[in-house]
Amino acid sequence: MDADRGEVRHLETLDRDLGRFSSLEMATGYVSRPLAAPGIALVFIVLAGIVAAVLFGQSNNSLIIVVAAALGAYMAVNIGANDVANNMGPAVGARALTMGGAIAIAAVFESAGALIAGGDVVSTVAKGIADPHSMGTSTTFIWAMMAALLASALWVNLATWVGAPVSTTHAVVGGVMGAGIAAAGFGAVDWQTMGAIAASWVISPVLGGLIAAMFLWFIKHNIVYRDDKIAAARRWVPVLVGVMAGAFAAYLSLKGLKHLVHISFDRALLIGLAVGVLCWLMMIPVVRAQSEGLENRNRSLKALFGIPLVVSAALLSFAHGANDVANAVGPLAAIVHASQTADFSDSFGIPSWVMVIGAMGISFGLFLFGPRLIQMVGNQITRLNPMRAYCVALSAAITVILASWLGLPVSSTHIAIGAIFGVGFFREWNAHRRMHLARAAIPAELQIGAEERRRRKLVRRSHFLTIVTAWIVTVPAAAGLSALLFLLVRTIAG
Structure with a gap:
């Protein structure tokens, strides 16, 4: 017991x-x-440095290349954490993709864009922002690029932590500008180019917002507000998918594949037209089959936009990988080229191992840190459904095409976020308009007061202010941080 x-x-x-x-x-x-x-992320950054040490361990300035490779990996991780959210956020917010599916698609297509169609040749200093000849020696140039790379990465990291989607290309531009000023004075900067970039802060989001709002108005006017919504969808959804397919074909011809084959603007438009007409004809029986048995209500329409939305997100990721990754790892490629050849004034190719670091870093950054910003872009600015997210994706492609035609430098990040704001503000305006028209038929005691109408905003003003502020200060903040880092490094190096 x-x-x-x-x-x-x-x-x-x-x-x-x-x-x-x-x-x-x-x-x-x-x-x-x-x-x-x-x-x-730290393990990946260290591994990038080790790879550089293995490749360049016996060469001159090997330590500089190792440090630069680690900084390039850090920048790539931040691109994955911040920039990719703009492509995947709308599809996730519209529930066309799960978070896991979005991360998988983005990782594959961003990496494919970077490795298959990534930049063959870039200018020594980020699209001519600063004159490399003014920096004097290759050592000064290397320190300047190192400061620009670290400053832009730190700024994008901070923006991600705050929850603000920013342009990583603008961060790199700001970093190069700040380091150039610190190294050679204000005369080293091409202020005309900087003025064009500053103009794009306004042009990109406004143009993207207007185009997205226009397409949302078209969908509501021609499909949503019709008595027989299914019949209207059978007529117009194939047209809309054809427009999207044509826009993305032209977009990829101009931007995503420009490093593989040169395609003129006119030829890109012809390619887009041919692809658009073909997809329109192919989608007619597909939409008819999809719409069989659907109820005549708005919820039924969402199913017809799901697949085009997923495809558009994948294509946006491919084009982003082909373009913005090269811009981000450009300073790393410049450091490698200058440290090996002491030549820092001519154009140069981006080594394949640098592009691999960029592609893998994006995938790691997206997987480890991307979900937070994807949720913010997809759910917290304004409520998205497949139709609204379709308008955002289509606006991104069309705006880039228009900007190329006008010769304007634009940011894909600003376009995508501007399109989301455009959709949200259009919904507010449309709801207010419809309420005003219906007010005469509603008894006075049942009408919503002005204070309640102000409370029922469809765009979160706090996110709007945070994002716009981050956009405005990205270039000067990255520039100031880069200048400080350059002066610090030069002082330590003696």
Whole structure:
């Protein structure tokens, strides 16, 4: 009997100890979870440096190349954490893609864009922002590019932490500008180019917002507000998918594939027209089959826009990988070229191992840190459904085409976010207009007061102010940080 009691007490003590260990494990997991993602990112950054050490361990300035490779990997991780959200956020917010599916598609297509169609040749200093001849020596140029790379990466990291989608290309431009000014004075900067970039801060989002709002108005006027919504959808959805297919064919011809084959603007438009007409004809029986048995209500229409939305997100990711990754790793390629040849004034190719670091870094950054900003872009600015997200994706492609025709430098980030704001503000305006028209038929005691109408905003003003502020300060903030880093490095290097 006593033995049984002793056994019971022993088991109770063991249960309490196991409970303590279980609680300790849970607490340890809870504490360490926020550190897991930065830890994995740090391992990737270190591995990038090791790869550079293996490749250039016996060459001159090998330490500089190793440090630059680590900084390039850090920048690539930040691109994945911030920039990619603009392509995937609308599809996730519209529930056309799950978060896991969005991350998988973005990782594959961003990497494919970077590796297949990534930049063959870039200017020595980020599209002519600063004159490399004014920097004097290759050593000064290398320090300037190192400062620009680190400053732009730190700024994008901060913006991601705050929850603000910013243009990584603009961050790189700001970093190069700041380092150029610190190295050679204000005369080293091409202020005409900088003025064009500053103009794009306004032009990109406004143009994207207007185009997205225009297409949303078209969908509502021709499909949503019709008595027979399904019949209207059978007529217009194939047309809309054809327009999207044509726009993306022209977009990829101009931007996504420009490093593989040169295609003129006129020829790109012809390619887009041919693809658009073909997809329109192909989608007529497909939409007819999809719409069989659907109820005559708005919810049924969402199913018809799901697949085009997923395809558009994948194509946007491919084009982004082909363009913005090259811009981001451009300073790393410049450092490698200058450290090996002491030549820093001519154009140069981006080595394949640099593009691999960029592509893999984007995938890691997206997987580890991307979901937070994807959720913000997709859900927290304004409520999206497949039709609204379709308008955002289509606006991104068309705006880039128009900007290329006008010769304007634009940011894909600003276009996508501007299109989301355009959709949200159009919904506010449309809701207010319809409420005003219906007010005469509603008794005065049932009408919504002005204060309540102000409260029922469809665009979150706090996110609007945060994002616009981040856009405005990206170039000057990256420039100031880069200048400080350059002066610090030059002082330490002696």
